[in-house]
């Protein structure tokens with residue numbers, strides 16, 4: 001029997017032999033599509049190749065793409081565990097043609113692979129075509145010799161594919177496998193099509209159009225091919241089952257979920273065990289990419305998935321963190337194909353364990369409230385929105401978790417009531433804010449943020465992304481467009497630009513789109529979690545609703561990263577040289593310098609400065625990785641992370657660690673470990689060099705140092721060196737003798753004066 005890993009390889013090898021370029025899986029957080037929450041199919045990373053905007057050295061590609069369908073247009077979340085084939089995370093095998101071959105060759109290769117290489121009996125296969133696509137119909141007849149009744153015409157969206165509401169799309173043709181009449185279900189297009197008897201195994205999309213946001217559908221100059229075969233489904237078929245959870249990989253994961261929850265596998269438990277197995281993959285892959293559980297955007301989808309899995313673990317009788325213990329099993333199954341799991345193991349495990357701990361604290365209380373309030377409800381009834389909101393707000397129950405918990409009793413939730421409870425809470429927050437006497441400029445932002453989710457910051461992991469323009473503000477008023485030469489603020493759904501905070505300045509860079517080019521001159525936080533980019537339009541015009549490319553100025557950001565990491569190293573070095581009383585009183589991290597204010601009651605001696613620089617530069621030379629983790633505040637403090645006294649932190653904090661040094665007992669510890677939301681160097685070596693350039697007093701008991709790092713520090717030293725050389729040349733001496741020369745000149749002058 002071929003394993004899931006073998007089948008992935010067979011597919012990729014087949015198309016590589018047919019001249020396809022092997023392209024690695026793209027990240028789950030799409031790099032080139034602002035409208036998509038997660039990569040939901042193999043074609044996402046090729047979007048611009050289909051439309052012809054981008055060209056590459058190849059016109060045929062094959063990939064195994066990690067996909068998540070848990071929100072947006074393609075959402076399989078509610079079905080997971082209930083059916084034989086739905087997953088939130090899956091791998092999509094696909095072959096692609098970018099204006100190279102079209103329908104005929106796509107069908108020929110698909111049929112060859114399925115019937116000859118994978119040896120699936122032809123008589124058990126049937127296909128669908130889009131009802132208007134006679135060409136595909138005739139090709140299936142010719143190539144596969146299929147009788148008319150096994151080529152089914154479908155008039156619905158099922159046979160017209162697009163990743164999102166806009167972008168490349170076209171008619172599709174799907175291949176189905178008939179598992180036989182012992183399983184309930186009917187062929188595609190029949191009333192029983194949702195059963196598990198006929199399962200779609202491969203979708204061939206003939207990408208001919210580009211759907212625009214205004215409803216227009218453009219014809220692509222070179223028609224393309226985009227195919228997608230779910231690895232889990234084809235593996236099930238080849239392994240003699242119709243259930244993806246019975247493949248070798250999922251069996252191992254389901255067994256692991258039984259083991260960590262201490263439950264047996266029986267009819268009562270299997271759904272929960274399968275949900276956990278599926279959700280473990282989704283959460284692990286997302287966390288590996290730097291998505292962390294939060295209350296907004298992708299982080300919130302992740303949190304929903306994690307908490308859903310956790311509730312199922314409690315259904316299996318487990319009330320302690322457990323799911324994180326399955327990670328080594330997942331890595332053993334998938335780590336070879338996806339090394340990001342191996343690299344991220346510690347971080348993924350810790351993030352899951354913490355979220356489990358956090359949620360379990362409120363879960364049982366919340367479930368009790370849910371049980372009490374729903375005790376008198378019967379099938380067909382609705383839980384009131386107020387209770388659902390209280391569970392959400394106070395006990396951390398995402399709405400779909402509440403729904404999931406009530407589903408088996410056929411009780412639904414009053415969504416409208418939930419939304420109005422949420423609105424009421426926002427209104428209360430606004431009312432209390434109005435009283436705070438904030439400026440008019442800020443009040444506009446309150447209005448802007450009202451109908452908008454907080455902006456999602458992508459800039460820890462990337463400096464380029466697309467974003468959708470959600471709001472434009474000029475002179476304190478919302479506008480629909482900004483023309484050339486105009487300045488204002490733009491808010492997008494997501495951005496790689498860091499908004500000024502914690503001493504680190506806002507990013508600068510560029511924004512470009514089909515009809516616009518602009519400079520981003522600063523980035524600032526605004527109420528409601530919005531990230532506002534100060535913008536100056538250099539050509540064209542920026543209008544609401546469009547997708548644009550955002551790119552952070554790399555040189556500027558790299559210098560900021562280096563200076564921020566240098567600040568952490570200097571902070572620790574100051575404590576080691578001057579004493580534990582040193583505490584941060586303020587800081588400024590910009591691209592050209594860093595400033596650090598700290599408590600200390602006398603000037604630093606030259607010798608102390610030399611020592612501090614030597615310690616910090618020692619860690620630079622270690623060139624170890626700068627590690628970032630998400631932790632609970634108390635836990636971070638317990639681990640020894642430096643936090644600012646009196647600073648308000650959220651429930652979760654980022655902890656940045658770098659360098660190694662020794663504990664008293666000879667064991668290793670991080671040299672520096674601080675709570676910090678800023679952006680940092682990847683390795684300490686990226687800092688290059690740290691140089692303190694000034695030391696002064698700012699207030700009684702507070703000293704300030706200013707320092708440079710990287711090329712800034714090098715340029716500074718070059719100038720110093722040049723100056724010394726000029727002095728030496730005027731003195732007609734060498735640099736090493738210059739001091740002696742000056743001293744003797746002064747002595748000479750003194751003695752002449754005396755004479």
Ligand code: SER
Nearest residue numbers: 041043203226227228
């Ligand atoms: N994009 C199509 C799908 O996801 C084929 O790859 O089904």
